[in-house]
Amino acid sequence: MPRRHVQLHARPPQEAAPESVDVLVRRGLDDLRRELDIPAEFPPAVLAEATEVGARGPAGERADATDVPFVTIDPEGSKDLDQALHIERLGDGFRVRYAIADVAAWVRADGAIDREARVRVETLYAPDGRTPLHPPQLSEGAASLLADQATPALLWTIDLDAAGEPQDVTVRRATVRSRAQLTYTGAQAALDDGTADEPLQLLREVGTLRIAAERARGGITLPTPEQVVEQGADGVWTLGSRATLPVEEWNAQISLLTGMCAARLMLDGRVGIVRTLPEADPRDVERLRLSAHALGVPWPAGATPGDVIRDLDAADPAHAALLTDATSLLRGAAYVAFDGEVPAATMHTAIAAPYAHTTAPLRRLVDRFVGETCLALCAGEPVPAWVRDALPELPGLMASGDKHAAEFERGCLDLVEAALLTGREGEVFDGAVVDVRADRDAGIVQLREPAVRGKLEGARLPLGEDVRVRLVKASVPDREVLFELAEPQADAASVPTSSVPNLDRR
Secondary structure, eight states: OOOOEEEEEOOOOOSOOOOHHHHHHHHHHHHHHHHOOOSSSHHHHHHHHHHHHHHHHOSSSEEEEEEEEEEEEEEOOOOOOOHHHHHHEEEEEEEEEEEEOOOGTOOOOOHHHHHHHHHBBBEEETHHHHHHESHHHHHIITTTTTTOOOEEEEEEEEEEOTTOOOEEEEEEEEEEEEEEEEHHHHHHHHHHOOOOOOHHHHHHHHHHHHHHHHHHHHHOOOOOOOOEOOOOOEEEEEEEOOOHHHHHHHHHHHHHHHEEEEEEEEHHHEEEEEEEEEEOHHHHHHHHHHHHHHHHOOOTOOOOHHHTTTTTTTTTTHHHHHHHHHHHHHHHHHEEEEEOOOOOOOOTTTTTEEBOOSHHHHHBBHHHHHHHHHHHHHOOOOHHHHHHHOOOOOHHHHHHHHHHHHHHHHHHHHHHHHHHHHTOOTOEEEEEEEEEOOOSSSSEEEEEOOOOOEEEOOSOTTSSEEEEEEEEEETTTTTTEEESSSSSSOOOOOOOGGGGGGGGOO
């Protein structure tokens, strides 16, 4: 599955940051929120309803699963915890229990919280905080799978065979209690030094099997590092990159597994909403193959794009350029709702299977509706009317929300990049050219330090090669940085014009 997640978070400063940068960043973020009409707070009616349901407690009967030693695995400091995990051996296979926050237990259909969630669509993350989908007293409190808290959940039980393939799937309402809130770095360290408990060791085993299954299906994962914006204890803003840890990939495979099972349940039940991605245009595949050849990246005979892409190293300039080009294969993702007739197109080709979003209901609107649909189908009961009534509008809401989130995410990164480089015009930096326009007079450069991606102007730019560039412009109001080549370039290797990606995808 393509997972280009940009992690944006700030650590509370112990003392004031240098005003020139701190003020620029904070003012720029405020301007960006106003520009994109991002709400600063919840309406009083939403907060009042959250207080009411919090005092009342979760709705619905549920099984007691508090004896299962679940754990959560999330980035450090997370409070909106959607998933808790437990894995055990079952014969020569495995039993995966995946508890997902039961948001519908707290959110009344067509109530104030529900209506506001349909406006917000998903949680937005910025370097100075988050704009949550649901009121924090729920999303970071009563509805969150926090450690040592009895929390309502949709409990998925997925039995796998020895190869990690699902054999039986059920979902029911339950009360769970997470035993520990693990971080990715802490979980990885425990696995590396041998101190991890058996469920965490089995996560590695199952995750590895699922990655192998993804390869066999022909799935595509872009191994791109995250851009990370942080404000350190000294108040200084920094921008860096972070490679994904293995435990994150294994954990992500459990989420993918659950989403695939959810899609299968809904397709068999002929009602629900799936996430789709069409097959890549053969012309885009051929352009990528030509780019690989021009960049010196091996493409063995018979290899699929997924075979080549998953082994790329983003730290290699040529590989980074090919990864940028590879995003052309992943265009056209959509949500498709259905009720009574299964749509013709149901595949998510990057996952190479039908797939649905269901594991992040605290942070994404559609997941609540998918969870309730699967719950009803597993119980042999009618899907609730409020879910069926929402299906026709959900694809449009999610498409709009995804676009809004992408604009905000990109805007946050652009303004932080500009703020960090303000006043450094004329300085020279090391980087690599990762994108070039068809006319080859402009492109994108990825700096080594700081981890900035900016526009690069110049003729005959050497795609996939190391370069030294001079900063020409760093504008926070425009949220733009611009570079030029600092040293004359020899004739760049010939890259077929048709293989060069368009900057419009940035």
